[in-house]
Amino acid sequence: MRITALAGGIGGSRFLRGLLRAVPDAEVTVIGNTADDITLHGLHVSPDLDTVMYTLGDGVEESQGWGRRDDTNVVAAELAAYGAEPQWFTLGDRDLATHLIRTRMLAAGYPLSAVTEALCDRWRPGVQLLPMTDDRVETHVVVAESGSEAAGGDTGGERAIHFQEWWVRLHAEVPARRIVLVGIEQATPAPGVLDAIAAADVIVLPPSNPVVSIGPILAVPGVRDAVRAAAAPVVGVSPIIGGAPVRGMADAALTAIGVPTSAAAVAELFADLLDGWLVDTVDAAAVPAVESVGVRCRAVPLLMTDVDAAAAMARTALDLAEEARAR
């Protein structure tokens, strides 16, 4: 069975780990979000690709869901001692080696897809990991000029900051007025992306942030159309449980695009693509609303408390895909 998944970071990676346990013989291709890539201290960091690679390659720090297990921060402390900015994003020492290699290979002319393949030679994640694009795309968040809202009156001033600054430094606590995918119009899908979508037996949207993880992947010109046109059933897993994101601050990102933080509202975002959608049991009441937009929906436990729980979710998602195919 060929499964193609679109994935962001932590939630997507944990779901994928469950998927590999559920169907170890499946041929899985993961199309990873690269719009939250950022250059830090001159190094090209691809947080989502690395989270997938480390998680599936058994190298992730489980306690936080990202970064390298048992990492240290010697280099980061030294950079801070030099006063090097930014200091709100800490690159661990082990993790840093990955970014050094990526940066060096990119500088030598290799596309990000080739770099990702080379890095995966070490990690052997058990999937083919593809960046959504080899082109530079950056999610920027438009916020009010510092102080203009706090001063009691919106002066209209605003500025765009890199998604990571909004997410990591500001904890998404400053309201996002708009989310802009810089460079997306010129981006083309990385080699293999459209083929993996067209050739899939099942297409999966794991429980990743719908706005800043799945959203950018689908926004690469040609990708959303390819998913819509694919013969395979498309099933997704809600990242929202009981009106709140399971992790991260997806609510802030949804608010920015005017979408309620609910399992049903996220399904609606992808209604043109979805054949099936899983919501958590606490959101069972949302099932009729999802089905009313033509998406088969089932309420099951969605908390990935361990790999077995994630595997059970993955099995249900694949069952739902089978039902959709048989329909």
Add this chain to the structure above:
Amino acid sequence: MRITALAGGIGGSRFLRGLLRAVPDAEVTVIGNTADDITLHGLHVSPDLDTVMYTLGDGVEESQGWGRRDDTNVVAAELAAYGAEPQWFTLGDRDLATHLIRTRMLAAGYPLSAVTEALCDRWRPGVQLLPMTDDRVETHVVVAESGSEAAGGDTGGERAIHFQEWWVRLHAEVPARRIVLVGIEQATPAPGVLDAIAAADVIVLPPSNPVVSIGPILAVPGVRDAVRAAAAPVVGVSPIIGGAPVRGMADAALTAIGVPTSAAAVAELFADLLDGWLVDTVDAAAVPAVESVGVRCRAVPLLMTDVDAAAAMARTALDLAEEARAR
């Protein structure tokens, strides 16, 4: 008193530390060798500048004379786990932060002299540290093609390798046929270099490698002429004691340029510049030979067993300069 010194790595740095103890109120400018700079894992490494900066800034690992005190090698181990080359040069974690900042600033368009100044803002070495040039110069060593000499016959094949590869990987055990300073003809002295030479009250050549440390600095077009033309007396300290280098493998480098490994022979290399030359007491017999080429010479203990010993050497060098001035 304005003192200008030309310096390589370990020997030069230890001498300079003694100099600062001997004359704490002196205004010292150090012109550092950059011809053994190397790009490793995409990072611009300036071994000699860093050794001066760390040593005078009280950050050096005393046990080896270079690198950062109590450094760790987490990143290097990870790079090796990826199979990243070269693996014969290990960058410590703390040290790596310096290279990250240097590389980032160079990429942003700052010249190496500005980068060095920025790094010294943290280390406060107590001297003005100038790279010999902002241009790229690399010492390459021409060696026989691997195996051609071992095979019993010189096939004539040869290749040029970066100095660091010859020095660090091959331990200078492969005979050097020639030493080439790639880029030296096009290089210009960094801002401040010629001024520091012209304005000096004393010019010092510390006990650094004459071929690959002092040599490249003097080879930057204009520098040797400036030293020769300077009003200040020029005094040097032999890096050779009893026919052997105090540290490093200066003998191999001297052999490559056809110069005997002796305190007198090194003085002759710089005879057009020197007013005074210190040799070790074991080389007292060399004093007449040095003086015969017009260089005032004195035999004193030259082993820098501690900072006080280095300070005593520095004091003697300055005394010799005074004598030369009074002559």
